[in-house]
Amino acid sequence: MxxxxxxxxxxxxxxxxxxxxxxxxxxxxxxxxxxxxxxxxxxxxxxxxxxxxxxxxxxxxxxxxxxxxxxxxxxxxxxxxxxxxxxxRHIREPVNSSNPHRGKDGIALLVNPAFKYPIHHIQHEHPLLTKFTLTVILNHKLLIHCLYLPPSLDSETIDDILALLPLQYHSTTSTLICGDLNARLGSHTGDSSFNPRGRNVWNWLQSNNLIVWNSRLSFGQPTNYHFQGNSIIDYFISDTEFQSTQLAIRDDRSLSSTHKFMTLTFEVPSLLQRYDDSPLPQRLQWNLDKLKNKNICHQYRTTLEHNLGPLDVDFNSLHDSSSARNLIDRVVEIFSFSQGVLDAGSYSCF
Structure with a gap:
C-alpha cells in the first residue's frame, strides 16, 4: 500500500x-x-x-x-x-543539492524505439508555452501536451498559459495533457485541500469540458508525498473518452523525488489509422539493364515513338502561354508525354 x-x-x-x-x-x-x-x-x-x-x-x-x-x-x-x-560527492543528487549540473524546470519526452508511427514536435512561438510546455502530435491524430507549472507562477500567468494552450490542431482527433500542475482540486479528485491554483485549473477544465483521469481511475490517491502532507498535483487530462484506460500511481519505482511515477495506458482507434486513410500506391520499378539487349531497346524505341507520335510538345511554350486555356493544353501535353514514356518503359523493361 x-x-x-x-x-x-x-x-x-x-x-x-x-x-x-x-x-x-x-x-x-x-x-x-x-x-x-x-x-x-x-x-x-x-x-x-x-x-x-x-x-x-x-x-x-x-x-x-x-x-x-x-x-x-x-x-x-x-x-x-x-x-x-x-x-x-558520492551521494546521489537529491542529497547533494549543490550539484551544479542538476536540471531545473525541464520537460523531456522519451519514445519507445518500437513506436512505429510518426511524431511531430510542435514549436510554440509564445514564450510562456515555450518555457512550460512540450507538445507533440502522434500520427497526425493525437495531440499531447507535457505541462509543468511551477509553484512560483502567479494566478494571472497560470490563466495565460492555460488560455494559450491549443486543444486542437489540424487533423488531430484527441488531446492528452499530462504533467505537474501544482494545483489541488479538493473534492473533485479526493484531495484534502483546494488551493488557489486549483481554482484556476478547475475553471479551465470546466470551460473546456476536459476529463480528469485521476478523478475517474485513482480518486483520492496522492501523487506527491511530502513531510508537510500528501497531495494530488500531477494529472492526466484529455478532451475525449479513451478506451481500455488504466491509470497507475507507482510507489515501487523511485524517481528520487516526492512525486510518484505515474502511467496511463489507453487505446485510441483513430491513432492506428493512416493520415489520409488511403493505401500507398505501388511504386513501379524498371529493370533498365534490359535495354542493353538490342531487341528490347529497339522495342522500347518503337513503342515510345508510337506513343509520342501525336504529340507536339514545346516546353518553352509554357512561358509564353497567353491564356489559362493554353496553359492547360500544355500541361495536358506534358502529362501525355510522361504517360507515353511510362507505358513504353513498362512494356519493355518490367
Missing amino acids: LQPPSPNQGYEHVYIPTKVRLPVGILVHKEFVEGFKATLINRGGQVIEDFDTRKGNTIQDPKYDDYTEHQRDQIAPYIHQSRLEKSL
Whole structure:
C-alpha cells in the first residue's frame, strides 16, 4: 500500500575498527543504520559506538602531533566537516543539492524505439508555452501536451498559459495533457485541500469540458508525498473518452523525488489509422539493364515513338502561354508525354 516517506531522512557514519587501529567510517542512510549494525555484528564484526570525530583525541594525522589537546579539540570539527564534504560527492543528487549540473524546470519526452508511427514536435512561438510546455502530435491524430507549472507562477500567468494552450490542431482527433500542475482540486479528485491554483485549473477544465483521469481511475490517491502532507498535483487530462484506460500511481519505482511515477495506458482507434486513410500506391520499378539487349531497346524505341507520335510538345511554350486555356493544353501535353514514356518503359523493361 502507498504510504508517506519516512521522516527519518539523512545519513550518518557507522565506524568500525581496523587492524591498523584507525577506524573506518561507512556512510549509511538512517533508515538502514540499525539493520546494518545488526548484520555486521551477526557476521562477527564490531561497531565503535562512542567514536566522535569532532573530538581532538580522534586525530591520527602526524602533522598535528605538536598540537595541544585544546588545539586538537578546536581543529577536529573542521577536519570532520572537510570529510563530510568529500562524502557528499558520492551521494546521489537529491542529497547533494549543490550539484551544479542538476536540471531545473525541464520537460523531456522519451519514445519507445518500437513506436512505429510518426511524431511531430510542435514549436510554440509564445514564450510562456515555450518555457512550460512540450507538445507533440502522434500520427497526425493525437495531440499531447507535457505541462509543468511551477509553484512560483502567479494566478494571472497560470490563466495565460492555460488560455494559450491549443486543444486542437489540424487533423488531430484527441488531446492528452499530462504533467505537474501544482494545483489541488479538493473534492473533485479526493484531495484534502483546494488551493488557489486549483481554482484556476478547475475553471479551465470546466470551460473546456476536459476529463480528469485521476478523478475517474485513482480518486483520492496522492501523487506527491511530502513531510508537510500528501497531495494530488500531477494529472492526466484529455478532451475525449479513451478506451481500455488504466491509470497507475507507482510507489515501487523511485524517481528520487516526492512525486510518484505515474502511467496511463489507453487505446485510441483513430491513432492506428493512416493520415489520409488511403493505401500507398505501388511504386513501379524498371529493370533498365534490359535495354542493353538490342531487341528490347529497339522495342522500347518503337513503342515510345508510337506513343509520342501525336504529340507536339514545346516546353518553352509554357512561358509564353497567353491564356489559362493554353496553359492547360500544355500541361495536358506534358502529362501525355510522361504517360507515353511510362507505358513504353513498362512494356519493355518490367
